[in-house]
Amino acid sequence: MTIRDNLEALATAITELQDRPLAAKPEILDRELSGNKINGGRITNFSSAGIKDTAEDYVLTVANDGLHVDVLHTKVIDNNLTVAGDMTVNGAITAQSLHVDEITSDIRNERTSPLEFQGGYGKGLVWTGVGHTRQFTFQGNPDKLFSSENIDLHKDKAYMIEGMPVISFTKLGDSVRKSQLTSVGTLENLSVEGNLNVDNFLYWHSDTQRLSIGSDDPNGMLALRSFDHEFVIDSTDDQKFKIGTWSTSELHIITDDTPRIRIGETGGITLEDKVIVNGKVGIGVKNFSDVDLAVAGPIKVQGHTIQWADAIPESGNYIRGDIIYNAAPQPNGYAGWICIRSGSPGDWRTFGQIAG
Secondary structure, three states: OOHHHHHHHHHHHHHHHHHOOOOOOOOOOOOOOOHHHOOOOOOOOOEOOOOEOOOOOOOEEEEOOEEEEOOOOOOOOOOOOOOOOOOOOOOOOOOOOOOOOOOOOOOOOOOOOOOOOOOOOOOEEEEOOOOOOEEEEEEOOOOEEEEOOOOOOOOOOOEEEOOEEEEOOOOEOOOOOOOOOOOOOOOOOOOOOOOEEEOOOEEEEOOOOEEEEOOOOOOOOEEEEEOOEEEEEEEOOOOOEEEEEOOOOOEEEEEOOEEEEEEOOOOOEEEOOOOOOOOOEEEOOOOOOOOOEEEOOOEEEOOEEEEEEOOOOOOOOEOOOOEEEEOOOOOOOEEEEEEEEOEOOOEEEEEEEOOO
């Protein structure tokens, strides 16, 4: 067969195909197409009883290592969920229980219920990462809240117990009754109830109502003690006052650090320098008002004794020049007697005859 014959046969076959009527388009009924009949290609507007596809681009990829999706919108995950990588939540997380090993947050935490720690002591707040570990935790023996750092209140706030301020910026609370303070600054309007001890030197004895310096066992309402000497001011049983030394020590009354009056251990009084008495003086007498000087017994002037008696003495030591005035003078008698020779009782002569 020639080439011409072959070309004519091909033309005839093409004409027959062109003239042949088209076969009817096969009809696929609902839910009749098997997945085994699909391989590759793109299905648009896909929809099933549980899936509706309205995407215009690829957003879901199923691979051997899992499901890949860019954005997931879901209402409920009804099973345990493990997130192996990081998770970012731009909204709020609401959870009935949240268990974490570590929380790092720069965002304010808002709560509608108290922060609860379970499981005994040592729980609380701990700060790490800069210097030593800082903590505010619950400790035992006894139970207490422990802070490793200072707690700084606002100056207008106070620590309180049972609703009453215990200590504030400038004041101890009115309920504070006892203290072991060892050092204080300047005190104003100090009121002390009960005993007072200042450096084991100044004492107030509340039970006996006595104040003492240098003595914790005073012998007067006011007492000053130095070693074995004690000066006291006290009241007497007859509602008077006494002042002086409780011990057998001489008492000096001084001016310019110089003794002016000395009271001896047994009661002798020595007046130093000049003595001026503006008033009447009585020695050995109880009542007098008509003389400036009243003496109950003999007096001594420049070493000589002057006294009054009914007669010359029969005993006693006298010196020449001593005078005894006659206590019972009579007309034609004598004013008294004078000693002319010292002795016991000495030699006496009358003097000063009285006219008859």
